[in-house]
Amino acid sequence: MCIRGITHEGKSFRPSDWAERLAGVMSRFRPGEVRLGSHLSYSPWCVPTTIDGVKCVLVHSDLRAHEPMAWDFVIHFARDNELQLIPAGLPPDEPAA
DSSP states (O other), rough: OOOEEEEETOOOOOTTTTTHHHHHHHOOOOSSSSTTGGGGGGTEEEEEEEEEEEEEEEEEEHHHHEEEHHHHHHHHHHHTTEEEEOOOOOOTTSOOO
């Protein structure tokens, strides 16, 4: 799943570091056991990135299986802020069926 930093109205989501903040909150949710210092890196299940000049957060489906409440938090964050949710594998300009 990709959360794009563009609202349904086509506006850029603010603040500009929202993706890094969200991924930072989710950094403790990761495969395996929590290791010393792991909070200093992003979880492989929730990674901030930029796609076509738009801030995004890539959310891996394994997060849903491992920590359903964390998955719900991320999805509700996107919905509450009216951000675009793109299923994995679809380009941003193609709507989900």
